[in-house]
Amino acid sequence: xxxxxxxxxxxxxxxxxxxxxxxxxxxxxxxxxxxxxxxxxxxxxxxxxxxxxxxxxxxxxxxxxxxxxxxxxxxxxxxxxxxxxxxxxxxxxxxxxxxxxxxxxxxxxxxxxxxxxxxxxxxxxxxxxxxxxxxxxxxxxxxxxxxxxxxxxxxxxxxxxxxxxxxxxxxxxxxxxxxxxxxxxxxxxxxxxxxxxxxxxxxxxxxxxxxxxxxxxxxxxxxxxxxxxxxxxxxxxxxxxxxxxxxxxxxxxxxxxxxxxxxxxxxxxxxxxxxxxxxxxxxxxxxxxxxxxxxxxxxxxxxxxxxxxxxxxxxxxxxxxxxxxxxxxxxxxxxxxxxxxxxxxxxxxxxxxxxxxxxxxxxxxxxxxxxxxx
Numbered sequence: 001x002x003x004x005x006x007x008x009x010x011x012x013x014x015x016x017x018x019x020x021x022x023x024x025x026x027x028x029x030x031x032x033x034x035x036x037x038x039x040x041x042x043x044x045x046x047x048x049x050x051x052x053x054x055x056x057x058x059x060x061x062x063x064x065x066x067x068x069x070x071x072x073x074x075x076x077x078x079x080x081x082x083x084x085x086x087x088x089x090x091x092x093x094x095x096x097x098x099x100x101x102x103x104x105x106x107x108x109x110x111x112x113x114x115x116x117x118x119x120x121x122x123x124x125x126x127x128x129x130x131x132x133x134x135x136x137x138x139x140x141x142x143x144x145x146x147x148x149x150x151x152x153x154x155x156x157x158x159x160x161x162x163x164x165x166x167x168x169x170x171x172x173x174x175x176x177x178x179x180x181x182x183x184x185x186x187x188x189x190x191x192x193x194x195x196x197x198x199x200x201x202x203x204x205x206x207x208x209x210x211x212x213x214x215x216x217x218x219x220x221x222x223x224x225x226x227x228x229x230x231x232x233x234x235x236x237x238x239x240x241x242x243x244x245x246x247x248x249x250x251x252x253x254x255x256x257x258x259x260x261x262x263x264x265x266x267x268x269x270x271x272x273x274x275x276x277x278x279x280x281x282x283x284x285x286x287x288x289x290x291x292x293x294x295x296x297x298x299x300x301x302x303x304x305x306x307x308x309x310x311x312x313x314x315x316x317x318x319x320x321x322x323x324x325x326x327x328x329x330x331x332x333x334x335x336x337x338x339x340x341x342x343x344x345x346x347x348x349x350x351x352x353x354x355x356x357x358x359x360x361x362x363x364x365x366x367x368x369x370x371x372x373x374x
Contacts, residue, residue: 048086048087048088048090048167048169048178049084049085049086050082050083050084050085050086050090050092050165050167050178050179050180051082051083051085051165051180052080052081052082052083052094052163052165052180052181052182053080053081053182054066054078054079054080054081054182055079055080055081055143056079057079057143059081059141059143060081064182064183065182065183065184065185066078066163066182066183066184066185067184067185067187067291067292068148068185068186068187069186069187069188069189069293070148070150070186070187070188071150071188071189072150072151072152072153072154072188073150073151073152074149074150075147075148075149075150076147076148077145077146077147077148078145078146078148079143079144079145079146080094080143080144080145080146080163080165080182081141081142081143081144082094082134082136082141082142082144082165083136083139083140083141084136084137084138084139084140084141085139086138087138088138089135089136089137089138090135090136090167090169091133091134091135091136091167092133092134092135092136092165092166092167093131093132093133093134093165093166093167094125094131094132094133094134094144094146094163094164094165094166095112095125095130095131095132095163095164095166096116096119096120096121096122096123096130096146096161096162096163096164096184097109097110097112097114097116097120097161097162097164098110098114098116098117098118098119098120098121098160098161099119099120099160099161099162099183099184099258100160100258100261101255101257101258101261101263103263103264105254105255105257105263106255107160107162107183107256109161109162109164109181112164112166112177116161118159118160118161119148119159119160119161119184119185119186120161120162122148122149122150122151122159122161122186123146123147123148123161123163123184124146124147124149125144125145125146125147126145132144146163148186150186150188154188155188155190155227156188156189156190156191156192156227157187157188157190157192157193157226157227157228157259158185158186158187158227158228158229158258158259159185159186159187159188160183160184160185160186160229160258161183161184161185161186162181162182162183162184163181163182163184164179164180164181165179165180165181166178166179167179185229187228187292187293192226192227192228192295192296193225193226193227193228193295194226194228194230194286194288194295194296194298194299195224195225195226195299196222196223196224196225196226196230196232196254196257196284196286196301197222197223197225197301198220198221198222198282198284198301198302198303199220199221199222199223200220200221201218201219201220201221201280201282201303201304201305202218202219202220202305203216203217203218203219203278203280203305203306203307204216204217204307205217205272205274205278205307205308205309207274207309207310207312211273211274211311211312212271212273212274213270213271213272213273214271214272214273214274214309215268215269215270215271215272216238216246216247216268216269216272216278216280216307216309217266217267217268217269218236218266218267218268218269218280218282218305219264219265219266220264220265220282220303221262221263221264221265222254222257222262222263222264222265222284223261223262223263224257224258224259224260224261224262225260226259227259228259228288228295229256229257229258229259229289229292230256230257230286230287230288230298231253231254231255231256231257231286231287231288231289232253232254232257232284232285232286232287233251233252233253233254233284233285233287234251234252234253234254234265234267234282234283234284234285235249235250235251235282235283235284235285236249236250236252236267236269236280236281236282236283237249237250237269237280237281237283238269238272238278238279238280238281239278239279239281240275240276240277240278240279241275241277243279246272246273246275246278247269247270247271247272247273248269248271249269250267250268250269252265252267254284256289267282272309273309274309274310274311274312275309275311276308276309276310276311277306277308277309278306278307278308278309279304279305279306280304280305280306280307281302281303281304281305282301282302282303282304283300283301283302284300284301284302285298285300286298286299286300286301
């Protein structure tokens, strides 16, 4: 499971600044959209392990995430079951923090020491504490009760966070931080807006030796401009002249995007011939997570762009055909010129022979005339 990411950069930086060499390793597993198992993390040798999952007052209840609908000013109480699945005693720190989407679309959580300002800040533990430390023997589990208090000025829509369980332990000069997290969603009623938009879009074409088997790559930006979390089904295709399809369409699922998040998506369409004009298009159908109240009709988003696939096979044919035509034309000119020169030569020879014949007749005539006179 890789749907929740926790970053620990400040945690590492402070220890480096103190002159010690530490490495913070974050292992995050979260119960996601289609995952029902509790989040679990363990070291490679299997001696240390932690897990956490939503629970009722009696123990784990099978939920994969915390999901609430709460009005501004409302308070809720819930439970989180943490377990030591390893073979050594461990003290686990449980806290909440805000969520965001990473660049690759994963469900990420703020660094340990980053201040939560959204739903992560609404969660408190016993006596209003921001965290609670839970010592556990091997195989032991405990319930941690927390309170979610929605501020009176909370904005309508989805607010995302995570309940995190963290265990840090030294291994030589390395400080290992093992963590697990479970998603937490709070939907505040009001004016709900479901809106995915496709911003900038571009496409490029990569040709191959086979003129009928190129690849069109389409890159576009998707933004959740509404206030509820949305996933989507994406379709990318390529058309050519008169709207004729140039290749089979490609489908891909868009991982859930939190409100105000942006993602750059790249999809490739294979089997596109070098047809010159290519009209690449994107169709995005928004989707909701299971068991989530629909805000109303979800609008389909369509965008397109144009790419040029130079038909090199046609260019080569034109170049070869042009070269042959030029060669034949030049050859005809040369042959025509030689023919003209030959005709002129023959005409000159004929005139010369005619002139020579005329001169011979004149000489013969003059000879006869002179003989008669004598």
